[in-house]
Amino acid sequence: MQANSSISxxxxxxxxxxxxxxAVLILLDQLVGIVMHKLYFSSxxxxxxxTTFGFTKVNADVIITGSSKARRNYNTxxxxxxxxxxxxNAGHDGQSLLFSYAMTKMILSHHLPKMIVVEMFxxxxxxxxxxYDRLNILLPYYSDYPEIREIANWRGTRNEDTLSFSYKLxxxxxxxxxxxxxxxxxxxxxxxxxxxxxxKQKTDSGYLPLNKTITESEKQKYIEEFELxxxxxxxxxxxxxxxxxxxxxxxxxxxxxxxxxxxxxxxxKKYADDxxxxxxxxxSLSHNISFFDFTDDSRFNNIEYFADNHMNKVGxxxxxxxxxxxxKSVLH
Amino acid sequence: MLLVASCIFYMFFIPSYILILLFTILIDxxxxxxxxxxxxKRRKLFLIISIIxxxxxxxxxxxxxxxxxxxxxxxxxxxxxxxxxxxxxxxxIGLSFHTFQAMSYTIExxxxxxxxxKNILLYALxxxxxxxxxxxxxxxxQNLLHQFKEEHLxxxxxxxxxxxxMLWGLFKKVxxxxxxxxxxxNVFDYPYQHEGETLTFWFGLFFFAWQLYCDFSGYSDMxxxxxxxxxxxxxxxxxxxxxxxxxxxxxxxxxxxxxxxxMDYVFRPxxxxxxxxxxxxINLLIVYFLSGLWHGAAxxxxxxxxxxxxxxxxxxxFKKQINWVFGNxxxxxxxxxxxxxxxxxxxxxxxxxxxFFRAHNLSDALFIxxxxxxxxxxxxxxxxxxxxxxAVIGVLILYAVEIYQEYYSKSDALPEPKSGGLxxxxxxxxxxxxxxxxxxxxxxxxxxxx
Numbered sequence: 001m002q003a004n005s006s007i008s009x010x011x012x013x014x015x016x017x018x019x020x021x022x023a024v025l026i027l028l029d030q031l032v033g034i035v036m037h038k039l040y041f042s043s044x045x046x047x048x049x050x051t052t053f054g055f056t057k058v059n060a061d062v063i064i065t066g067s068s069k070a071r072r073n074y075n076t077x078x079x080x081x082x083x084x085x086x087x088x089n090a091g092h093d094g095q096s097l098l099f100s101y102a103m104t105k106m107i108l109s110h111h112l113p114k115m116i117v118v119e120m121f122x123x124x125x126x127x128x129x130x131x132y133d134r135l136n137i138l139l140p141y142y143s144d145y146p147e148i149r150e151i152a153n154w155r156g157t158r159n160e161d162t163l164s165f166s167y168k169l170x171x172x173x174x175x176x177x178x179x180x181x182x183x184x185x186x187x188x189x190x191x192x193x194x195x196x197x198x199x200k201q202k203t204d205s206g207y208l209p210l211n212k213t214i215t216e217s218e219k220q221k222y223i224e225e226f227e228l229x230x231x232x233x234x235x236x237x238x239x240x241x242x243x244x245x246x247x248x249x250x251x252x253x254x255x256x257x258x259x260x261x262x263x264x265x266x267x268x269k270k271y272a273d274d275x276x277x278x279x280x281x282x283x284s285l286s287h288n289i290s291f292f293d294f295t296d297d298s299r300f301n302n303i304e305y306f307a308d309n310h311m312n313k314v315g316x317x318x319x320x321x322x323x324x325x326x327x328k329s330v331l332h
Numbered sequence: 333m334l335l336v337a338s339c340i341f342y343m344f345f346i347p348s349y350i351l352i353l354l355f356t357i358l359i360d361x362x363x364x365x366x367x368x369x370x371x372x373k374r375r376k377l378f379l380i381i382s383i384i385x386x387x388x389x390x391x392x393x394x395x396x397x398x399x400x401x402x403x404x405x406x407x408x409x410x411x412x413x414x415x416x417x418x419x420x421x422x423x424x425i426g427l428s429f430h431t432f433q434a435m436s437y438t439i440e441x442x443x444x445x446x447x448x449x450k451n452i453l454l455y456a457l458x459x460x461x462x463x464x465x466x467x468x469x470x471x472x473x474q475n476l477l478h479q480f481k482e483e484h485l486x487x488x489x490x491x492x493x494x495x496x497x498m499l500w501g502l503f504k505k506v507x508x509x510x511x512x513x514x515x516x517x518n519v520f521d522y523p524y525q526h527e528g529e530t531l532t533f534w535f536g537l538f539f540f541a542w543q544l545y546c547d548f549s550g551y552s553d554m555x556x557x558x559x560x561x562x563x564x565x566x567x568x569x570x571x572x573x574x575x576x577x578x579x580x581x582x583x584x585x586x587x588x589x590x591x592x593x594x595m596d597y598v599f600r601p602x603x604x605x606x607x608x609x610x611x612x613x614i615n616l617l618i619v620y621f622l623s624g625l626w627h628g629a630a631x632x633x634x635x636x637x638x639x640x641x642x643x644x645x646x647x648x649x650f651k652k653q654i655n656w657v658f659g660n661x662x663x664x665x666x667x668x669x670x671x672x673x674x675x676x677x678x679x680x681x682x683x684x685x686x687x688f689f690r691a692h693n694l695s696d697a698l699f700i701x702x703x704x705x706x707x708x709x710x711x712x713x714x715x716x717x718x719x720x721x722x723a724v725i726g727v728l729i730l731y732a733v734e735i736y737q738e739y740y741s742k743s744d745a746l747p748e749p750k751s752g753g754l755x756x757x758x759x760x761x762x763x764x765x766x767x768x769x770x771x772x773x774x775x776x777x778x779x780x781x782x
Contacts, residue, residue: 021760181767195718
């Protein structure tokens, strides 16, 4: 009898403590969320500021979207001078077409530029876990900007085609559950936010050039390791979400009568016969839009133009001057 | 109920693989009963049948392609090119763990340390108990089976300490292991891009050692904690190995359930150290060779563990000389310095062979080893600075907690405030820190692949 009552008391105590823990946790989570939101949206420089600027304030005539290749290879001040139009580089390090789609959606919700240039690296169209991981950049905007929710939610459904044990165990969109937390939306950001207070990263209209030059042996090593990485990839396939993103960008621009141009900037080595080329060609033909492929352009077959697989300042300036002429012909 | 939950858990992966488990469960269940009832050589025969069945399943699913690859390689060197078909199958999850656990049952019954379990459902639960099914700890029947028969009443302290252990395991996995893993991947997946960056390779190795430890011990903590909540006490699998003062001590504290399995069922039956130092050294090398093979069907694992074995053998033969070297480095008055010295040396010794564990192939591993001593002009690349700093903060927290447990509290409890209200705030803060700093990508536990 006494034992039963003692167990019952323990159960009540346990329940009370768990409820109290939940209450404190929710309170703390909200509080941390508010502080992080304040810190994030008051950044005056750095990647957080640039994302917010691109999403909510950019008003340039020509906007470049894409990954670090967009950011490093497109000399936007030069393009602006040649086109006589304002130009902004909304490329973001480590991102892919998924981010370009989010960026396009956000830009077109507040501004109608004359042209959107979508930079694409052939490899980016393949399924890569890391591209979904890096979509955490969208999470601070999740509550206030419904435009990007569809893309942010893809983080939780990415494993559909893998043999992942965690996916088998949780075959639903776990991201939506995690997003109940306000703190989670700023996951892996607090250090950058603190750094942003002290360090101001200055860019010229979003353009961030690289100054070093690759050596021949570094180039060979890069190509070898790149090919090895591709060989190691299990279940390598073109990502349907990225194709969807590309088509989404094109359709959205068409709806809003904004010119859209697809560009593959020069790379260290052309990946011959990659199915990605045919896919993009067919998409650009069927939607009647321009596609400029510089990956096999012999004018860029010079290591002096490259820092790594990105172009350096000399290369990006040369490339941007050639690209600008092409863009001019599209605009006129 | 627990068995049904375990079956459902296992079948989440590839449902048909439950048949493999069913096969070994039936063989071992009946082998246990037959061993008990038989005499003389027949007892041994039933044990051998059980072991062959278990090793057979392991060999087919885990080692078949490895053996075929090696046979083809050897044949190719002699100018012969046989086309032996390969198996295109995914390795059943946790196969090496539950196979070893099943084998410990029949061996213990054979040795007379365990009565055979008559209830097949209870025996099945022993093999399939879901918290430890996929990555251990590899239990012994004497510790686990009887617990399934006992009534487990609600115990506040037991449940709360189980939950705390689970939380600490989660912290180790997502805040430390996966964060270190990001830096490690950059070094080990693209080693040739870091040529000449000596410190990058050293940090890559150190971070891998912390990643591996926190990934595996994090899972063990969660498994032990979850079992504790249900009233089942599982064996300790890690006891702060990186605070050990010698490499020998590290192996007494690292993956204890596997190390003790090999000691009980391989090393001692081979004679251990009883037949002299030379024979002891050979036995040690056999155990570490098998341990490498247990980890994975690849020469990188075998070489890694063979080096660990060789380190222990070296220590066996040159103990006096090693003590003399340490004697010259030790301080006569500062005991703390001596502890740090021994711990740091043991840690570095254990880290170096890990390059084989993590590298994609032998040539990458050798390049990494060479690069540890190849001093270039740019010695360190931090990669993503934030990732590096998050990882360092995580490792510092790990050491702070473990030093507290090892030297101050002398228990496995986490350092926590005394008052109830503060305790709740403390654990809420840990959860918030996990949400803010944890890595929530699709990475799995490293040891799930074994």
